[in-house]
Amino acid sequence: MPRRCLLTLSAAAAVALALAGCAPTASTDVAAATNHAVTDASGTATVFISGDTNVQSLWTDAIIPAFEKANPGASVTTTLDLHGEHDAQTMAKLTSSVQAKEDPGFDLIDSGFIQAAGKAGLLEDVSADNIPNLATVPDTTVKAGAGFGIPYRASSVLLAYDSDKVKTPPTTLDELLKWITANPGQFTYNSPSTGGSGAAFVTTVLDKYVSDKSRTAMTTGYDQSLEGEWDKGFDELKSLGSSMYQQGVYPNGNNQVLELLGTGAIEMAPVWSDQVITAQKTGTLPSNIKYAQISNPSFTGSASYLGIPKTAAHKDVAQKLSDYVLSSEGQALIASTIAGYPVISLDNVPADLKDKFASADPSTLRPTYYSQMASDMNNLWDAKVPGQ
Missing domain, CATH: 3.40.190.10 (Periplasmic binding protein-like II)
Structure with missing residues (x-):
């Protein structure tokens, strides 16, 4: 944090303080980019989650039902590694699968090892070309994903x-x-x-x-x-x-x-x-x-990042699910379900969230x-x- 802060917080004030700094600094192009919902996904996909039960609940109780409702042809399941206790084994499985050009058994990864997996060449390249709503994420946050990480929420x-x-x-x-x-x-x-x-x-x-x-x-x-x-x-x-x-x-x-x-x-x-x-x-x-x-x-x-394995069997659904998470609707679900902070430009979130998160900027956080x-x-x- 750039300056010392101490407040007795309401929930809304806590959201602002936890990411204390200046408001998200989006380029003119980012601010002007049009955020959209995904309504044409079709097929199945599996999300691998390495984290706590609240993150699993975010996916199973909020994001996935809303995505499937908006995309009747899509079906998404999850698998959870609680607390990431088997991250090393998962990385080993991902590595061997990519090297053998085989499906690792999951199509989208929500984990702290995204950075390591991406640097090891195990993840699909992402940009606004295949995840259009990345165009509405401030440049600093996108660049921190190094071309393979998809930012989708932030917390501290x-x-x-x-x-x-x-x-x-x-x-x-x-x-x-x-x-x-x-x-x-x-x-x-x-x-x-x-x-x-x-x-x-x-x-x-x-x-x-x-x-x-x-x-x-x-x-x-x-x-x-x-x-x-x-x-x-x-x-x-x-x-x-x-x-x-x-x-x-x-x-x-x-x-x-x-x-x-x-x-x-x-x-x-x-x-x-x-x-x-x-x-x-x-x-x-x-x-x-x-x-x-x-x-x-x-x-x-920091912001949390998603990744798509290079040899995932259902990349197209994973891309569209990621795009939905970065839609105005997806970001609102994250905010209301687990008080996660938006990563898209605030010009693209509902008015009530724009006011609540006016001082939030993931780029000001001390990274792990x-x-x-x-x-x-x-x-x-x-x-x-x-x-x-």
Whole structure:
């Protein structure tokens, strides 16, 4: 985030803050591009999802039914790898399938390994030629997909806290670390391999000791030689263990963290913006849980990307499904279902969303580590941090 922010948020204000910065900067051509719905898709497709159950629900309960209704000739199914626990095996399967020129068994991928798969030459090239609604996505966000990633939503990690018990929440990382040690048992985060909110906390602590040059390299590619710069951060994370809720034991996944907050077992934790907003909307998280962003550095966040395997059997349906996700209707579904932030130009979203997301810009977020760097981070955390 470009500047320090702290607000007590309503759901609408949280959406704006989580992507705080300036409004999306689209070129004149992007702003003028015409966004359209897809109404001529025909055939079947499978979406592979590597993530949490809320992302699966987005697809199965919102996007797919609406897409099939608009396209009666199309049928879409999903397969879920919860928390991405088998990403390495999926990448291996995708690699072998593409090399053998065989169908990998899925046609559209929603996963954090899109960047690595694309750089390995495993994904179809995409542009406004085969995904027309990409023309309505700001250039910076499109370019981050490197010609193979299809941006479709954005979110960031925020600091959630019990406002009944925490009257003055931390506003910087250093303040947060001091608060954790001064309030033992009242903070936790999920192990980073089981969810992005915990991974964001770990990443942010590590980044406290990583140079700007190294961090840029870690977010854009794989360089194992830089991992020594994580040592001080891992030492700090290890030292925090005695102050965690249930010393040395960490929740399994983003949802367990939200449950601990909702039941009052803890007073503070990092959470995904879309998940906490949705939980309060559905009543599973009480209204006394507030949320804000920290600074110096902020927690991470980014646009999420889809990818189409080069040897997918149903590329045409996958392309049209991706195009539908980037339609005004698709982006509105994402916003209403999981409080995901639009990635298309705000000139192409409904008026109520344009007002709500007026200050949202995915390009201002601090990106997460490159997928192979993140995998190493998770393994090193497992080895260095838990336990006494």
